[in-house]
Every structure is written in structure tokens, then in C-alpha cells.
Amino acid sequence: MAEQLDQQRIEKLFSTHVPDIDSVVVEYVQGYLNDAAKTIAATGERDATEDPIEDIIRPMLEDTGTDENGVSKLCAVFSQMLLDVEQQAGAQKKTTLSKLAAPVNMAAQLAQINKATKASQIGTTDLAHAKGRSVASQVDVKKLRKAEARIAAKLEKRGIRSRYEASKLINENPLDDDDLLMRVNPVLDYTSTRDKIKDVKVEGFDISFSGKRILTNANVHLIYGRRYGLIGKNGIGKSTLLRNIAYRELAVPTYISILFVEQEMAGDDTPAIRSVLKADIFREQLLRDEAAINEEIKKLESPEPLDDRGEIMSKHEIDAKKNEMGDRLNSVMTKLQDIESDKAVSKAGEILNGLGFNSSDFERPTKSFSGGWRMRLSLARALFCRPDLLLLDEPTNMLDIPAVVWLEKYLRTWNSTLLVVSHDREFLDEVATDIIHQHSEQLDQYRGNFQTFWSTREERRKNQMREYEAQMQQRAHLQDFIDRWRYNSKRAPQAQMKIKILEKMPELEKPEDDKVVTFSFPDAEKISPPVLYMSEVTFGYSPEKKILQHVNIDMQMDTRVAIVGPNGAGKTTLLKLLIGKLDPTAGMVHRHGRLRIAYFSQHHVDQLDVTQTAVGHLKNMYPGNTDEEYRRHLGAFGISGMTGLQEIRTLSGGQKSRVTFAGLAVQQPHFLILDEPTNHLDMESIDALTNALKLFNGGVVVVSHDERFIDSVCTEMWVCADGKVSKFAGEGIKDYKKMICPDAP
Structure with a gap:
């Protein structure tokens, strides 16, 4: 009886109907069909409660984005193949009713379900870990989990549930969005992908978020080894x-490993x-394998x-096992040397x-670091x-100038591909090879750094405007003749x-005019000096550490003062002493009796009640004005x-x-004290803030890493x-x- 399906036929079917599908999916389907055929052959019939084709294979193939017509044809053939196995098993059951010599080991058969390939030298490969580093499976995990639950329930009844190994795609702990974003891609063997083409080219894609269209029929082409700066308005x-x-969610080749550093890592005792x-999972796996083999x-x-059965091994078995372990150890050691x-x-x-980080920080548990420093740890893991x-x-938001x-x-x-969102023009000039x-729901690519982009963009816009105006004239001339x-x-x-x-005639769109922010x-009303000063101020959170x-x-x-220095030197502490949020342990801080100070914290986002509206927030924080006045202040900062x-x-x-800036304006301040005010602003907003501060007739104190x-x-x-504040002589x-x-350049 044909319990083993024709593998060459299955591969040929895939190449005929869906030729572009990933080989990992092909291997997965082959293994799944074979296991289903073995189960049918052993029981003599298909389980009426599940359909492996419709419940597992069809959704998986459809989720890969392949041709639906091809998927339907494939599924029809696969169903017929399983039906043939069932008919053969039924015919044999009728003619051979002898008792089985031993029970069918369903656990051994079903443990192979969801295995993409056989065990490799450094572990067992599954669909989630095949082909180099991480493979983002296109399988619908919810549907797969549902199917696995049915299998588990069936095995529970047969008393063999404890030996069943479910797919690793659903066996992992569920992750929330932030964990998934920050999680380093699982790595099997990234040395195997070195010779592959790792360019990313995606054309004609749309992206929406919360019902808002972000990109329409957009194209992106990232050449491996180039560094791209992604810019645009807030x-x-x-x-x-x-x-x-x-x-x-875009069709990036599965063998290309991706890491997105956006959120700070969770703190623990590590x-x-x-x-x-630990971020390099491939190296960690190799080290575990080395330890296991040596053991x-x-x-x-x-x-x-003793062998696996608990029996004493013969000398021949010991020698054979030692040779096997030696070969595996050599392979592992070679890979460790290679990386x-x-x-x-x-x-x-x-x-x-x-x-x-100082050397003394290396052994500190990650939970002992603040959010900004844990963000740096996330960046360190990625690098x-x-x-x-x-x-x-925005990788520079939490960094000091050094x-x-x-x-x-x-x-x-x-040496790999970099795509970075940043509004720091100096940073983009130093790092980016492309912008x-x-x-306007589109992506335009430019060669060169930001400065090159800025000059090229204006020239491109002028050319587009000339083409648009020429076409409008031609259209008007043609329409006049027609009329x-x-x-x-x-x-x-x-x-x-x-x-x-x-x-x-192709219809050209008029180039978008840049909105001036x-x-x-x-x-600020004038007040006579002295306005604000410190005299012999000393501060420490403990007597031992000043x-x-x-x-x-x-x-x-x-x-107009900029305060610079390394993180942890006390810049934010100095600002808090100026505004009166902290009291000095020695010395004096003098503030004019009528002085109003508006303070912008670098953690201002955490201080907002996100359930309120912008108008409601200003009302609660700074009561006493009308809604119209609050909206006028918001409008002065582009919230209209x-x-x-x-x-x-x-x-x-x-x-x-x-x-937050609108809240500062409501206070009618004499002094603006700003801690990293440009962190979340786009370039147009940074320029607008720069101009506003130049026109402001009060005092300005800024802590920032933005050179421009x-x-x-x-x-x-x-x-x-070093505990001191001194004027820079440069x-x-x-x-x-x-x-x-x-x-530094």
C-alpha cells in the first residue's frame, strides 16, 4: 500500500502551479501530507473532525500570497491523493482482518507533523527557523493552533498525548506587539546565507493604518550594503x-534576517x-551544542x-558513538571559529x-538601568x-553627543543594509548613502546623503513643475481645438x-507645495535683573555621591545657552534645580519674584494623559482660559x-x-528651559521651533544633541x-x- 506519497510528483505539482513558492513551505507540505497518509493508512479512514487540506494546507498556501487558482488546483490534487490512500487502506482492511502484531505508534508518526526538515548538526530545524536566520512564517498560526488542538484532543483519548510534539510555531510563548518588535530573529545558521542575494525590492504595495492610507502603489528598493535614511513629516x-x-507584511525574502530597534528592552536580572x-542566538545554540556533546x-x-534503552553499550557501540560525537563536535567548533x-x-x-556604558556597568542587571539606557542596550544588541x-x-534620541x-x-x-528614520540632518549627512x-502616499529615493537630497529634491521639483505646466498648456491647446x-x-x-x-496623454499630478510650518x-514681559542665577550650588541624591x-x-x-555633556553628568539635574523642582544641598538658586519658567521635559510624552484631547489636556493643566484660546495656542504649533x-x-x-509646546505658550513664560526638545519633531518642525526661539524675547536654556x-x-x-558646569571656550x-x-569628522 502506498503510505509514502510520491515526493517527486508533489514537487512537480508545486513547480507547475505555484513555481515561486518558498521551498520551506514545500518541504512542510510534503511532510504534513506524508504524515496524514500514514495516519489514514494506519486507521483505515480519515478523521471526520478534521480536513488536513482545507484546515491547514490551503490557508498556509493562500497566506504566502501565491496564485489562488494554482492553490485550488494543488489542494484538489492533494485531496485526491489522500482519498486514494484511504480507498487502498479500506480495501486492505476488508481483505485483511488479522490482529496487529503491535500497536501503531501514533506518537512517533505524529511527532513529525510540522517539521520542515530533519535534524541538523546543531539541532532540529522547523519552519520557524529554516533557511539562515529567521524565517517569518506565512502560516496562519491561529488556524494551525486550532488544528493542533484537534490532534492533541484525539491523542488524549488514545492515552498518548504526553508524547506529542506540537509545531514550534505555536509552541512558543505568545508575544505582545512590543516583544515581537524587539525580539532578535531566531538564528539557525546564518553562515549558510552569505552567498545569497539580499537586496529587498517590493513594488506596488499599499499600507494603511487605523483606516488611514499611508502608502499607495509605492515601491521600495534596498540594495544590500547601502544605508538609507527615511525622512518625512510627523x-x-x-x-x-x-x-x-x-x-x-511586505514580501521580504525569508532568508534575510531583519531586526527593528524601536522600543526599549525589558529589564531583568541578566x-x-x-x-x-545572548542576542546572537546562533552562537548561543552552538555553545549549548558544544556543552551537550562534551557531556x-x-x-x-x-x-x-548505557544506551538510550538503559542497556550497557558494547565496545563497538561506544566507538561508533564516540566517532559520531567527534564529528558533530568538529562541525560545531568549525562554525564557532567561522563566526x-x-x-x-x-x-x-x-x-x-x-x-x-562604563566597564563597571557590564555586570549590572538590565532592570537596574533607566528606560533610556535600556534603549541603548537594545541598540547594542542589534549592532x-x-x-x-x-x-x-530615531536612534539618536536617547544618546548624548559622544x-x-x-x-x-x-x-x-x-556592511549590511540599514534603514533609519531620523530628523537629525548632521547624523544623516554622516551615515546615509541614500535618502x-x-x-503624498509615495516613496521617492535619492542617491547621496541629506545635503545632496536637499539640493536634488528642489531641482527635481522644479523639473516636475515644468513638465506639469507644459502638459497643462498642451492639454489646453488640444481642448481649445476640439471645442x-x-x-x-x-x-x-x-x-x-x-x-x-x-x-x-498620461495625467501628471501637480507637485505638492511644501506647507510652511x-x-x-x-x-515675554520685561523684568529687571537679577533674573535667574546659581551661587555655589551643590547637589547630590546622597551625601556620598555629589x-x-x-x-x-x-x-x-x-x-541663549546650550548645556552639553555626557549622559549622567547632571544636565537634567541642573535644569530641575533651575526651575525649583529640586533643592540644592548647598548654595542658593535665585529666581526673580515674577519670573515664569516653562519647562519642556525630554519625557514629556509620558506625562500626557493620552485618553484626553489636546484641548482637554490644556484645560486640565492650565485652567482659566476659554476653549477658543486653547485652540489658538494649539494652532500656533500646528495642532489645528x-x-x-x-x-x-x-x-x-x-x-x-x-x-506640550502649546502648553508652554499658555504659561506666558519669561524663560524657556528645554530638555531635548527636538527628539520627536520632523525637520520642518525643528526649523519652525528654531525660528520661534530666535524671535522669542525671553531667555532660552537648551539641552540637546542636535548640532544644527x-x-x-x-x-x-x-x-x-565631572560635577562641574563651565563655559565652553570654543x-x-x-x-x-x-x-x-x-x-570626529
Whole structure:
């Protein structure tokens, strides 16, 4: 009886009906059909409660995006093949009613269900881990889980449930969206994908989010080894595009490993350097295999080693087993040498040092770090893993200037593909080889860094406008001829020809005019000096550890100061002392009796009640004005129309920042103290904030890592480091960068 289906026929069917399907899916279906055929052959009939073709195979094939007609033909043939097995089994059952010599080992048969390939040298490959690093399965896991539940229930009745191994696709712990985004791709053997073409080319795709169209018939082409900067206005959908790529909702080849760094990692008791090393799952698996093989060899060297049945092994069996273990160990050791596993610890330490971690931090548990530092750990894990496609969303937001300089230098040597969302023009100039501009539901690609894009974009827009205006003139000329002569018997044929020309002419769209974004702070009333100063201020959260010592600063209404320095040096603490949120342990902070200070925190988003509207938030925080006045303040920062009446949770990060800026304006401040104000703003908004601060007639104190913003707004710089605050003697931010990083460009 033909319990084993014709594998060559199945492969031929796939190549005929769905030739572009992934070979991993082909292997999965082959294994699943064979197991189903064995089950039918053993029982003599199909289970009436399940249909392996319709419940498992058809949804899986449809989810891969292949031709539906081809899928239907395939499923029809597969159903017939299983029906033939059932008929043969029924015929044999009628003629042979002898008792089985031994019970059918259903567990052994069904344990192979959902296995994509046989055991490899370093473990067992399943559909989730095949072909290099991670394969994002196109299987509908919910449907697969439902089918596995039916199988499990059936085996439970037969008393063999405990030996059944379900698919690893559904056997893993469920992950929420953030865990899934931050999870490093499972790796089987990334050395096997080195010679594959890893370009990403997706054409004609649409993306929507919450009913809003993000991209329409868009195209993206990422060439392996190039570094792409993705830019666009706040709320345009840049992060949504990255998530779609990370979740493989776009057709990215399955052998290309992807890692998206967006959220901070969860904290636990794992030491920082160990969390980075664990990110390379392939290396971790090899080390586990090495330990397991050595343990097995150690057992074989005992006086009377036992086999799997618990019986004493013969000398011949021991020698054969040792040879097998030796071959496997050699293979594992070769792979460890190939990936330079012995250098992993020093490499992880170098990355952590570059991102601002001290050597003393390496053994600290990850849960002891703040959110910003855990975000750096996520970035360190990604850089350590070196995925084929690295996706970064505003990576410089949580970094100080030394770390930004180090990251720029590190990414310039990045050999894989990089796609980074950033509004930091200096960072994009240093890192990007190409720019992708997202606008008007489209993606436009430009060669070169941001500066090249900025000049090329304007020239391209002028050319598009010339083409559009020329076509409009031609259309007007044709239409005028048609209107004039279409009913004239002598000229009617010519008019008809003009109509056809007009119909066939491709319709060009008018290039979109850039909307000018403006921010506006109300004028501050004058107050006489002294306005704000510190005298011999010392502060520490504990007597043993002083953060700031003997600080003396004096600020007037025309002050324009940037405070720079490494993370953890006390910049934010200094701002909190200025606004009175912290009291000095020694010394004095003097604030004018009528002085109003508006403070922008770098964690302002966490302080918003996202269930409220923008207008409602201002009402609760700063009562006493009318709705119209609140909306006027919001409008001064680009939150106009119905946007001000939307729940804050529906706004982008940049729009939430604008709501916070509107709150500062409501306070009618004399001084603006801003901690990383550009973090979530797009380039147009950063320019608008820059202009607004230039026009503001009050004092401005800024903590920022944005070089262009500092140079444009501030007239002096203070360096906060080693517990002291001192005025920088250089000319500007570039001199400061060269001072702290001599090899900075």
C-alpha cells in the first residue's frame, strides 16, 4: 500500500502551479501530507473532525500570497491523493482482518507533523527557523493552533498525548506587539546565507493604518550594503512602514534576517553584557551544542556507559558513538571559529563602551538601568547581531553627543543594509548613502546623503513643475481645438484625432507645495535683573555621591545657552534645580519674584494623559482660559482643526510634542528651559521651533544633541561634566565634538 506519497510528483505539482513558492513551505507540505497518509493508512479512514487540506494546507498556501487558482488546483490534487490512500487502506482492511502484531505508534508518526526538515548538526530545524536566520512564517498560526488542538484532543483519548510534539510555531510563548518588535530573529545558521542575494525590492504595495492610507502603489528598493535614511513629516507613517517591513507584511525574502530597534528592552536580572551576547542566538545554540556533546562524550568514557534503552553499550557501540560525537563536535567548533566566537565578549564590550556604558556597568542587571539606557542596550544588541536588514527609529534620541559621534562612526562601517528614520540632518549627512523621502502616499529615493537630497529634491521639483505646466498648456491647446472644430464637418476628423491624443496623454499630478510650518511663543514681559542665577550650588541624591558641586551661573532675559555633556553628568539635574523642582544641598538658586519658567521635559510624552484631547489636556493643566484660546495656542504649533479634538493617543510623537509646546505658550513664560526638545519633531518642525526661539524675547536654556539646532539657537555653550558646569571656550558645537572625539569628522 502506498503510505509514502510520491515526493517527486508533489514537487512537480508545486513547480507547475505555484513555481515561486518558498521551498520551506514545500518541504512542510510534503511532510504534513506524508504524515496524514500514514495516519489514514494506519486507521483505515480519515478523521471526520478534521480536513488536513482545507484546515491547514490551503490557508498556509493562500497566506504566502501565491496564485489562488494554482492553490485550488494543488489542494484538489492533494485531496485526491489522500482519498486514494484511504480507498487502498479500506480495501486492505476488508481483505485483511488479522490482529496487529503491535500497536501503531501514533506518537512517533505524529511527532513529525510540522517539521520542515530533519535534524541538523546543531539541532532540529522547523519552519520557524529554516533557511539562515529567521524565517517569518506565512502560516496562519491561529488556524494551525486550532488544528493542533484537534490532534492533541484525539491523542488524549488514545492515552498518548504526553508524547506529542506540537509545531514550534505555536509552541512558543505568545508575544505582545512590543516583544515581537524587539525580539532578535531566531538564528539557525546564518553562515549558510552569505552567498545569497539580499537586496529587498517590493513594488506596488499599499499600507494603511487605523483606516488611514499611508502608502499607495509605492515601491521600495534596498540594495544590500547601502544605508538609507527615511525622512518625512510627523504622522506621515514612517514608523508604520518600518513595522510592516519588520513583521514581513511586505514580501521580504525569508532568508534575510531583519531586526527593528524601536522600543526599549525589558529589564531583568541578566547582566548587561550577557544580554548583548545572548542576542546572537546562533552562537548561543552552538555553545549549548558544544556543552551537550562534551557531556555525552564524558558519559561514554565512564566504566559502563548505557544506551538510550538503559542497556550497557558494547565496545563497538561506544566507538561508533564516540566517532559520531567527534564529528558533530568538529562541525560545531568549525562554525564557532567561522563566526569568531572567541572575540564576541570583546566585541560586545566595545559596542557598550561606544554607547556610553562604563566597564563597571557590564555586570549590572538590565532592570537596574533607566528606560533610556535600556534603549541603548537594545541598540547594542542589534549592532552586535549584525542582521541583514537593520531598522532604526530615531536612534539618536536617547544618546548624548559622544555616543552620537561613536554611532555615526560605527554605522559608516556597517556592511549590511540599514534603514533609519531620523530628523537629525548632521547624523544623516554622516551615515546615509541614500535618502528615501516619504510624502503624498509615495516613496521617492535619492542617491547621496541629506545635503545632496536637499539640493536634488528642489531641482527635481522644479523639473516636475515644468513638465506639469507644459502638459497643462498642451492639454489646453488640444481642448481649445476640439471645442472649436469638433462639430465642423471639414475639421471633425482632426478634432477626433486630438480627442484620442488627449485621452492617451498620461495625467501628471501637480507637485505638492511644501506647507510652511510655524511655531510661535508669546512675547515675554520685561523684568529687571537679577533674573535667574546659581551661587555655589551643590547637589547630590546622597551625601556620598555629589552630582554637581560649586556651580555658579547667571542668566538674563537675553540668555541663549546650550548645556552639553555626557549622559549622567547632571544636565537634567541642573535644569530641575533651575526651575525649583529640586533643592540644592548647598548654595542658593535665585529666581526673580515674577519670573515664569516653562519647562519642556525630554519625557514629556509620558506625562500626557493620552485618553484626553489636546484641548482637554490644556484645560486640565492650565485652567482659566476659554476653549477658543486653547485652540489658538494649539494652532500656533500646528495642532489645528479637528486634530485638537482627537485623543492624544492617536497623535504622532511629533504632534504630542507640539501639544506640550502649546502648553508652554499658555504659561506666558519669561524663560524657556528645554530638555531635548527636538527628539520627536520632523525637520520642518525643528526649523519652525528654531525660528520661534530666535524671535522669542525671553531667555532660552537648551539641552540637546542636535548640532544644527544648537548652532542656530544658542550663542554660548556650557559643559556639564565631572560635577562641574563651565563655559565652553570654543567657537561652537563642532569644536566641542572635536574636543571630546578628536577623530570626529
